[in-house]
Amino acid sequence: MTAYFRPLVQHGPACPNGAVFLAGLPLWFTHAERLGRGVKSSIVSVQQIPEEVLNRLTQPRADIAGIKMDRPQIMGILNATPDSFSDGGVHNSVEAALMSAQEMVSHGACILDIGGESTRPGASFVPVDEEIARTKPLIEAIRAETNALISIDTRKASVAQAAWMAGAGMINDVSGFTFDPQLAPFCAETGAPVCVMHMQGDPTTMQDDPQYDDVLLDVYDFLEGQVARLEQLGLPQNQIVVDPGIGFGKTEAHNLTLLQNLSLFHGLGCPVLLGVSRKGLIGQIGKEPRKDARAPGSIAVALAGLAQGVQIVRVHDVAETAQALRLWAAVR
Template identity: 65%
Template sequence: MMYYRPIVQHGETRPEGAVPLAGRSSLWFSDVELLSRDGPPRLMPAGLIPEEVRHRLSFRRAAIAGLDMTQPQVMGILNVTPDSFSDGGRHAGAEVACAAALRMVEEGASIIDVGGESTRPGADFIPEEEEIARTVPAIEAISAASSVAISIDTRKAQVAVETLEAGAGLINDVSGFTFDAALAPVAAQAGVPVCVMHAQGDPATMQADPSYDNVLLDVYDFLAQQVDRLEAIGVLRDRIVVDPGIGFGKTMEHNLTLLRGLSLFHGLGCPILLGVSRKGFIGKIGGAAQADQRAPGSIAVGLAGLAQGVQILRVHDVAETVQAVRLWQAVR
């Protein structure tokens, strides 16, 4: 099997035959990196790749939860948990959570991702009743106070059912819809967009010596399989977002390999979400032991992702990220 990673470029001056990336007027490619499991990578002109592949790489992505996928979108992280790695316990209670969400909206977040179960390395499983009790009041409060799009970060079908009724409009599953077989049918029946993330193993054990044959291609194949599965169940492809799952069952080198090859995932024909905010590898490389000191490194990696055509950045530091994105766009 061959894989096609567009070599993403920007600028108004472009060669004849350049192809727009995911319908973006500002990003394009004229060559692709041809990858396989059997030989070394090589470059190929975009005009020589199969028509179906070129279409997947180039067509304009549909809006997700009302958000324009031709522009970078910032997703604010709102953990209503006592034990998340960076902000556990800070947003407990509907009133506090709502105030934090409204602050992120004011800072420029276009979607709020509400999570009631920590998925940090080593995190314990949380019963769905407890997860519902944490998330539903927060989502109800945010929905009553703002029209901002809300995502529910959950692996569990019943949590999704309750939070969709409370006002969530997107299901973000860190297990890539492998944990609870009932979750994908819930999404299909509700007609809501979903985010499919790759993770190797459960949060409790995922960082115990993760290994891959080829991390970039293995993650791509997993996401391709899950997107096809969701389509078969009834979730439209134009309502699916993919996330390579940086930090979820990956070593630092795995993370860096995925980040270097991010544009490969445009071949799935779905918007790409990148979640690197405050993660451990940023602290190791950047020399920031405390998670809340990792905004500069998180932003640097996020902007590198935008340069490869990523559509959504999932972040803790909304104001700083939004400012950086605006300047990045202005300069380019």
């Protein structure tokens, strides 16, 4: 039976003898929760964690395209779409989108995630040519005006290729490299850093009736398998980011389980990205129907993720998140 180890993460100077640091971060743990399918969980000391697993949990993460992974980083969301759930239609020209991009960078975003196809629940498929037409001019404009790492949020190899040529430096695939069989080989060939996200189903149907045997372990196993696949193709593990995919084919209960146990995913040996900004979970629990008024709830969840060692938070409200992060770091 496979055993999984979720570090019980702590912080602060009162670090006892025997504690180990998590992923090169100023967070440490002395114990972990041992999990398995069909068995009751138990608490074990770090000395009881297998050496291979402990190494993956503790090894410092390499830079991603020059971005340090030993501290929290902000990825700003910039959707060049008419129908994205929160900011659809806001960036309906290259000029408007570029202004938003520059503002995000000035407020602290070191990565900009550019999307040309909405992946909100129920969203329709966007043809390749249209997705390229939405994203390529914007990437070219941003590349000319900022030094930020540009991530292309796409499931399609042709879109990723066009974005890469235009100046993108990272590929963020919400399908976890299951949609287009040509995308993973392209990333391996170019050495492009990637983000592998978990999604059950596709945007059209993913929220119809999501089911899991064990959502935490099912998502972990999927990400582990996709990381291994990318490595086999030749992409180094140290250039792979993982994302559990909050809100993508998951109920509120599924999402909360993942959020409460995020530190488990450090066992994959990769930086962890958390994207929950303005999502339905924030509106439902926070009782805020207006998507653009969900910054407080989004920030609360982001900080909870950072406390579990998440390296990247993907957000709409960059200035507000950066301010909260500075205060969070100062009091810790």
